Amino acid sequence: MTMFEELFALACSATLTMTVSADEKSGRLTVNVIPKPRQDAGEPGLTQPLSLTATPQEFDAGFIEALRGYREVRQSLAQQAEATKEVIEAAKAASVKKASDATVKAGASKSAPAKPVTAPAVSASGNAADDEGEDDASQAAVAGAAPAATATAGDESFDLFG
Template sequence: MTMFEELFALACSATLTMTVSADEKSGRLTVNVIPKPRKDAGEPALAQPLSLTATPQEFDAGFIDALRGYREVRRSLAQQAEATKEVIEAAKAASVKKASDATAKAAAPKSPAAKPAPASTATASPALRDDDDGVDGGGEAAPQPATAGSGQSFDLFG
């Protein structure tokens, strides 16, 4: 490719600003190619300028190769930035789905088996008692549930 073909290929992905300065004492030129990315303005690496200092003869011999290498690296960086963006978007979507699933699960009504039965503080059912003295028709005292102050242990499983 020629120099302008390389510049064209580079300019297809970014607007370019070029500066050229000369140092008479050393006989060298400094060429800066400064890209302003179009769609990837948030990626700082893609805005990194190419700054070269060399003699005019060295520029004649290697400037096209330097532009090509710079363009290829920029393209690679742009591809990496796009791949990273896709990964981040996928992770965001997965996180949103996970959060909405957790919210839906928390809001779902629980099955009756999952809820513990409320503890009753009543002593005994009136249907089990014949009178108010705690003695049933057979002359024996009706069983009384253990209470917190009774000193008796209460076994749920026995």
């Protein structure tokens, strides 16, 4: 490829700013190719400029190869950033699905039919058994006390709601 074909290929993924400066004493040029990505602007590696200093003859011999290598690395980095973005989005979607499933499951266990509350025990005088010293079992039934947590052998989950 020619220099302008390489620049065109690089400019397809980013707007380029080029600066060229010369040092008369050393006979060298410095060429800076600074990309401004159109996409993935948050990826710092894609904004890394290419800065080369060489003689004009060295640029004639190797500038096209330097541009090609730079373009290929930028493409690879952009592909890696895109792949990472896809992995993060997939993980986020899986996390949302897990949370949604857990919410549905928790809602289903809360909506299970409630156990009937038995009527208060009535004493021989016809009054409700709310005096001190009355039968503890009848008071627990009136209050609708929650059953104790249960677990089966080998099962580490506890049923706290029924």
